Amino acid sequence: MSQTAEYEIFRNFGDLLEKYQDYIINSFIMVETHGYGKVYESRLSxxxxxxxxxxxxxxxxxxxxxxxxxxxxxxxxxxxxxxxxxxxxxxxxxxxxxxxxxxx
CATH class of the missing domain: 1.10.10 (Arc Repressor Mutant, subunit A)
Structure with a gap:
């Protein structure tokens, strides 16, 4: 879809998203974290x-x-x-x- 965009800036942004797709998806994975006397879910940071x-x-x-x-x-x-x-x-x-x- 981004390859058919009229403006080059949108094509470049689409290429950037495709290149770093795995890293972007991994940033939303929740993990179990221990802290402040309790266990909770948080994203990696x-x-x-x-x-x-x-x-x-x-x-x-x-x-x-x-x-x-x-x-x-x-x-x-x-x-x-x-x-x-x-x-x-x-x-x-x-x-x-x-x-x-x-x-x-």
């Missing part, structure tokens, strides 16, 4: 990967060129940690105090 890519790009831009890869890696891991430290304190690694059981 690459949002989490795009989030990580964006963090790396932002960090590279803000760093204005890290010369040391280990420093860059440490900075990235610090920025993307699961439990951010607010006001210099965190419950993630609590300090444990042990009683001194000196028998002296």
């Amino acid at each position: 690459n949002g989490s990967i795009e989030y990580i890519n964006r963090k790396v790009k932002d960090l590279k831009r803000l760093g204005r060129g890290f010369r040391n890869f280990e420093h860059f890696q440490t900075r990235f891991l610090y920025v993307t940690r699961q439990e951010p430290i607010l006001n210099g304190s965190s419950n993630h690694n609590p300090v444990l105090y042990f009683d001194n059981d000196d028998d002296n």
Whole structure:
């Protein structure tokens, strides 16, 4: 149908749809997802990967060129940690105090 369209833009769009037909159909497939304490149906998404890519790009831009890869890696891991430290304190690694059981 798109090949017989009067305007070239519609023919090009039809070719694009035919070329990526499998990917377009797969984007509507629902999968079982576990999260927030329940199971629900959702579509597949690459949002989490795009989030990580964006963090790396932002960090590279803000760093204005890290010369040391280990420093860059440490900075990235610090920025993307699961439990951010607010006001210099965190419950993630609590300090444990042990009683001194000196028998002296």
